[in-house]
Amino acid sequence: MRRFLIAGNWKMNCGPKETSTLLQGIKDIIEDMPEAVDGLVCPPTISLTTASVELQDIEGLALGAQNVHSEDNGAFTGEVSTEMLKEVNCEYVILGHSERRQYFGETDKTVNAKVNKALIDGIKPVICVGESLEQRKANEHKLRVKKQVQAALIGVEDEDASNLVIAYEPIWAIGTGETATPDQAQKMHAMIREEVADLYSDDTANQIRILYGGSMKPHNAEELLEQPDVDGGLIGGASLKADSFTDIIHVADELSESN
Ligand code: PEP
Numbered sequence: 001m002r003r004f005l006i007a008g009n010w011k012m013n014c015g016p017k018e019t020s021t022l023l024q025g026i027k028d029i030i031e032d033m034p035e036a037v038d039g040l041v042c043p044p045t046i047s048l049t050t051a052s053v054e055l056q057d058i059e060g061l062a063l064g065a066q067n068v069h070s071e072d073n074g075a076f077t078g079e080v081s082t083e084m085l086k087e088v089n090c091e092y093v094i095l096g097h098s099e100r101r102q103y104f105g106e107t108d109k110t111v112n113a114k115v116n117k118a119l120i121d122g123i124k125p126v127i128c129v130g131e132s133l134e135q136r137k138a139n140e141h142k143l144r145v146k147k148q149v150q151a152a153l154i155g156v157e158d159e160d161a162s163n164l165v166i167a168y169e170p171i172w173a174i175g176t177g178e179t180a181t182p183d184q185a186q187k188m189h190a191m192i193r194e195e196v197a198d199l200y201s202d203d204t205a206n207q208i209r210i211l212y213g214g215s216m217k218p219h220n221a222e223e224l225l226e227q228p229d230v231d232g233g234l235i236g237g238a239s240l241k242a243d244s245f246t247d248i249i250h251v252a253d254e255l256s257e258s259n
Contacts, residue, residue, distance in 0.1 A: 001259075004225065004252040005165060005209050005232035007040035007126065008239025009066065009094055010047075019047035023054035025242030026061070030249060033060025036256035037249055038232075040064050040126075041239070042094055045080055052089045064092030064126065067100060070113035082121035093118050094234070096152060097128045098171045108151035115152050119160040126165040126234065127152045128213070129192070133172035141170075142191055149195050158200045162207040166192055167234040173214025175236055182223045182230075185212045189229035218247035225255050 014022055023041070033039045039061040043051045051063055069079040085093060095118065096111035111127065118125045129148040131141035149166065156164070168188050170180050180188070189210045197205035212224050213234030224230055232252065238244040 002207070002209055002231045003036065003038050004256060005038045005040060005211060006245075006249050006252050007064070007092075007165075007167075007211060007232065007234045008042060008245055009097070009213070009234055009236050010041065010043045010239060011066070011099070011236060012044055013240055014043055014047055016047050016050040019043050019050045020054055022240070022242060023051060023058065026246055027054075027058050029242055029246040030058075032058055034249065034253035034256075035060075037252045038062065039249060040092055042066050042092070042126075048085070048088045048090060055089070062091045063089055064094060065090050066094050066097070068093045068095070068114055068118060068123070070110070070117040082117055082123050085123060086121070090123060092124045092126055092165070094126045094128065094167075096148070098130055098169060098174060108148060111152050112154050115164065116155050119156060119163060124163050124165060126167055126211070128167045128169050128234070130169040130171050130174075130214070136170065136172065141188070145188060145192065146195050149192055150199070153196075153199055158204055161196070161200050161204050165209045165211060166196075167211040167213045168192060169213035169234060175215070177215050179215045179217075179220050179224070180212070182227050185224055186227040186229055189227065193229055216248065218244050218251065221248045221251040222255065225252055 042064040065085050095114045100106040115125045129145050131144045135141050135144045173179050193205045209231035211232045211234045212230050216233040216235050217238045
């Protein structure tokens with residue numbers, strides 16, 4: 001049985017002070033994560049140290065970064081390495097988010113290099129894939145996402161593959177208030193899982209968590225999370241408020257209990 005993973009992508013929001021306030025707000029509401037649900041917050045790089053300290057008081061809520069470089073160190077101004085992330089207790093890193101692909105020149109190739117580096121160094125990648133509205137309208141969404149998954153996983157060994165997380169994030173649903181229907185999400189998640197099974201094995205495919213991302217909110221979380229291949233959410237806007245983030249955590253907890 002896969003456990004739900006409820007992950008917050010804070011994007012370029014919350015410096016160290018706001019990070020403390022938000023995490024204390026989350027702590028005030030849930031104390032610790034419910035036993036059946038894994039949690040993750042991904043603040044901006046500058047707030048990771050603060051978050052790491054705050055998270056010592058919240059059991060089950062892990063820390064992740066929003067990007068990492070594929071080299072160990074050197075002349076890469078503005079970048080951070082896997083070792084630096086580990087030093088501040090990052091367990092996960094979001095890779096290939098559509099905003100990084102769109103605004104910062106990330107390609108399938110750079111994403112793949114980062115995925116391999118993160119896995120080798122013991123950080124779990126949350127690999128983002130998803131189609132544009134044009135691609136969906138042209139009925140190219142399945143092919144596009146399949147290719148992104150294949151490209152991201154080049155060189156990843158079977159024994160490492162179960163450590164990664166894939167987030168299906170239709171670009172047209174990110175930050176727009178528009179959400180994929182539960183049926184659209186389920187179909188894409190099932191296809192991604194099938195692709196992982198083809199690349200590795202049924203066992204690996206059954207272990208990998210596939211998150212849905214794209215305007216997940218407390219009011220639509222249940223219908224998305226109850227889909228058999230939706231193993232959690234990568235949440236932007238709704239992760240920036242303690243009450244909406246914890247509401248989604250509660251939805252996941254209730255669904256885990258009823259399963
Ligand atoms: C995201 O940034 O990954 C995301 C899904 O954002 P939002 O929930 O705001 O659509």
